[in-house]
Amino acid sequence: MGIELSVLHPHKFDLVVGAEEGWNTTYQGRLVDRPDFVICRTGAETDYFTLALLRHLERRGVRLVNGPATIEQVADKLHTLQNLNRAGLPVPRTILGTFPMDVDLVERELGFPVIVKTLKGTRGAGVLKCEDRSQFEDLAGLLESADAQADFILQHYVRASHGRDVRVLVVGGRVVAAMERRSLTGGFKSNVSLGGVGIAYNPPPEMAELAVQAADVLELDVTGIDILFDEDGYRICEANSAPGFQGLERATGYDVPSAILEWVVSTQEEAAPVVAPAAESNALADLAFGGRAGLRALSDRNPDYRRFASAVGVRMVGAGLSCLAHAGLPPMLTDHKSRVGRGLRTLFDGRVNADLSALNDHEQERTLMIVLVAAIWAAVLPWLAGVAVVPGVLLSMIALCFPLVFMTTAPAGRIGRSASSLRRKIGG
Numbered sequence: 001m002g003i004e005l006s007v008l009h010p011h012k013f014d015l016v017v018g019a020e021e022g023w024n025t026t027y028q029g030r031l032v033d034r035p036d037f038v039i040c041r042t043g044a045e046t047d048y049f050t051l052a053l054l055r056h057l058e059r060r061g062v063r064l065v066n067g068p069a070t071i072e073q074v075a076d077k078l079h080t081l082q083n084l085n086r087a088g089l090p091v092p093r094t095i096l097g098t099f100p101m102d103v104d105l106v107e108r109e110l111g112f113p114v115i116v117k118t119l120k121g122t123r124g125a126g127v128l129k130c131e132d133r134s135q136f137e138d139l140a141g142l143l144e145s146a147d148a149q150a151d152f153i154l155q156h157y158v159r160a161s162h163g164r165d166v167r168v169l170v171v172g173g174r175v176v177a178a179m180e181r182r183s184l185t186g187g188f189k190s191n192v193s194l195g196g197v198g199i200a201y202n203p204p205p206e207m208a209e210l211a212v213q214a215a216d217v218l219e220l221d222v223t224g225i226d227i228l229f230d231e232d233g234y235r236i237c238e239a240n241s242a243p244g245f246q247g248l249e250r251a252t253g254y255d256v257p258s259a260i261l262e263w264v265v266s267t268q269e270e271a272a273p274v275v276a277p278a279a280e281s282n283a284l285a286d287l288a289f290g291g292r293a294g295l296r297a298l299s300d301r302n303p304d305y306r307r308f309a310s311a312v313g314v315r316m317v318g319a320g321l322s323c324l325a326h327a328g329l330p331p332m333l334t335d336h337k338s339r340v341g342r343g344l345r346t347l348f349d350g351r352v353n354a355d356l357s358a359l360n361d362h363e364q365e366r367t368l369m370i371v372l373v374a375a376i377w378a379a380v381l382p383w384l385a386g387v388a389v390v391p392g393v394l395l396s397m398i399a400l401c402f403p404l405v406f407m408t409t410a411p412a413g414r415i416g417r418s419a420s421s422l423r424r425k426i427g428g
Contacts, residue, residue, distance in 0.1 A: 001258070001261055001262070001265070003261060003265070006035075008027060008032075010042065010049065010050040010053050010054075011049055011050070012027055012028050013025065013026070013027050013053050014026040014027070014029070015049070015052060015053055015056055017056070023060060025056075025057075025060075034060075034062070035062060036063070036268060037062070037063040037064070037065060037264055037268065038054075038057060038062055038063070038064050038065070039065050039222075039260065039264070040054060040064060040065065040066055040067075040068075040071060040241070040242060041242045042071070042242060043071070043075070043240060043241050043242030043243075044074070044075045044240070044241070044242075046071050046072070046075055051068050051071070051072055054067070054068035054071070055068050063268070065221045065222055065260075065264060066219075066220050066221050066222060066223070066241045066242075067219070069219075070218060070219045070220055070241060071241045071242075073218065074218060074220065074223075074239050074240070074241045075241070076119055077117060077119050077153060077238055078094065078096055078119060078153050080218065080238060080239055081094050081236075081238075083217055083218060084214060084217060084218070084236055087213070087217040089210065089213055089214060089217065089236055090210075090230070090233065090234065090235045090236065091235055091236050091237075092115075092155045092156045092158055092228070092235050092237070093109060093110060093155070093156040094153050094154065094155045094156070095109060095110060095153065095154045095155075096151075096153055096154075097116070097151065097152040097153060097154055099143070100140075101140040103133060103136060103137055103140065106136065106154055107133060109156075110154060110155070110156045110157075111156065111157075112130065112131065112132050112133055112136065112157075113129050113130060113131045113132070113157040114129070114130050114136060114154055114155065114156070114157055115127065115128075115129055115154070115155040115156075115157050116128050116129070116130060116139065116152055116153075116154055116155075117152060117153050117154075117155060118151070118152050119151045119152060119153060129157065158228045158229070158230055158235060159231075160228075160229045160230055160231050161228035161229040161230065161235075163182060163183035164180060164181060164182045164183070164229065165180075165181055165226050165227060165228050165229070165237060166178055166179070166180050166181070166201055166203060166207065166226070166227045166229075167179055167181060167198075167224050167225075167226055167243070167248060168203055168207065168208065168211035168224070168225045168226075168227060169223075169224055169243060169245065169248060169256065170211050170212060170214075170215040170220070170222070170223050170224075170225060171221070171222050171259055171260055171263050172221060172222075172263040172267065173212060173215060173216065173292070173296060174212070174293070174296050174300075175203060175208045175211055175212060175293060176254070176256075176259050177248055177252050177254040177256065177259075178200075178201045178202070178203045178208075178252075179198040179199060179200055179201050179247065179248050179251040179252060180198070180199045180201040181196045181197070181198050181199075181247075182196055182197050182199065183196050184196060184197055198247040198248060198250065198251035199251055200251050200252045200253075203227075205290055205291070205293070205294065206233065206234065207227055207234050208293045209290065209291035209292065209293040209294070210225075210227060210234055210236065211225040211227065211293075212291070212292055212293040212296070213282065213291070213292065214236050214239055215239075216292065218239055220239060220241060222241075222242075222243070222260055223239050223240060223241060223243060224239070224240040224243025224244075224245075224248075225239050225240075226238050226239070226240070245257075283343050283346040283347050284343070284347075286339055286342065286343040286346075287319045287322075287323070287339070287340055287343035287344070288312075288315050288316050288318075288319040289312075289315055290339060298311055298312065298315070319340065322340040323340065323344060326340060326341065326344060376399075376400075379395075379396035379397075379399040379400050380396075381395075382395040382396060
C-alpha cells in the first residue's frame, strides 16, 4: 500500500515537556521523523505514561486513531456505559461496586444471577457470574476481608444472550465486519480468546445502526462494539478502542488491517475531530434513512453526486409521506413502533428542543428585546411599502402581537420574570 509502518513501544519514547517548539521527539535516544498518523493499539491496558505520550503527540498536530481522551474514556467501562446511556442507547443496568455491599440493593435493582466485572478488564478477564444471593454474599465477604482495592461494577445478567454475543467492527463510522461469538463449554463468556468460537455474522440494520451510534457517541474511529441479544432487541455490552481481530479474520476472511489503513489514507487530508451527532440529527436520520448507518450505506451505493442526491430526495419524500400518513390516519391504523413512529415521537417529546425555561433572566430579556425589535420593524414595513390604511393597520397590529404571544406562552412565568426584572431596573 506504499505505507512505511513502524511498530513502536510507548515506554521507549523520551517525553520532554517544555523543550523547544516544533517536532523534537526521540525514541531510544534517536530523533524520529514526524509521522503522518499514529494507530494506537494499547486499548484498555493503556497506562498513564502512554496517555501522556499520546497527548504530547496530539498537541503537536499528529493524527491519532484513536485519540487519548477516547481511549481513556473507553478503558473505564462504567464511564463508557454512562455516556452511552446519556445518549439514549440501550445498555445493561449497572451498579458501581462499593464497600460494604448492599446486597438488598443489588437483588432489587439487578436480580440474580448478577455479573461482576472489574472496571478495566479485557479479553474476558476479570468477569464472573454470581448465580444467587448466597454466592454473591460469599464473594462480597471475601473481597472485604482481603481489603480488595480493585474497582468493579455489577451488571444485570442478560439471560437471552447467555454464552453468545456479537462483535461488530466499525471503521470510520461504517460497519465493515461482524462475527457472532459462542461459548463451546456452556459458560456465559463467549470471548474467542477464552476458547469461544467466532462465526461470520451479517448484523441486522438495527444492530448495525446501534454499533455506529455507539462509535459516534464515544468518538471512536476504529472500534469493536460488543452487542448482547436482549428479549426486546439488543444491548451494548462494551466498546473497545483497540479491538483484537484475529478471531474476526478467521471467521469472516476479512482483511482488517487493510480496511483500517485504507480508511486512514483516504481520510488523511480531511481528517478532523469527530463530533458526536445531536439527538435531533439522529432522529431525522432515523426517519428518512434508517439511521446514520443507512445514510452512509446510501452514499456507498451511489458514489455519483447526482445519483446520491436523487436517492436522498426519494427517501425524504417517502419519509414526508409517512409522516403525513401518521397525521391523517386514525391512531389504530398507525404503527407507533415503526421507524417513522419512533422518530416522530422522539421529536415530539421535546428531547431535542431547546427549553427556554432554562435560560437565565439576562438571556430571557435579550430574547424579548430581539422579538420587540423584529415586531416593531414588521409593523413599520407596511407603511414603508405604501399599503392602504386599513390593511396597514391590521398588519401592524398583528406584528405588535408577537411580543405579547412570546410573553404569554410557555415556559410559564415569563411575564412575571420580565416584570420583576423591569421593576429591578426601575428601582436601580
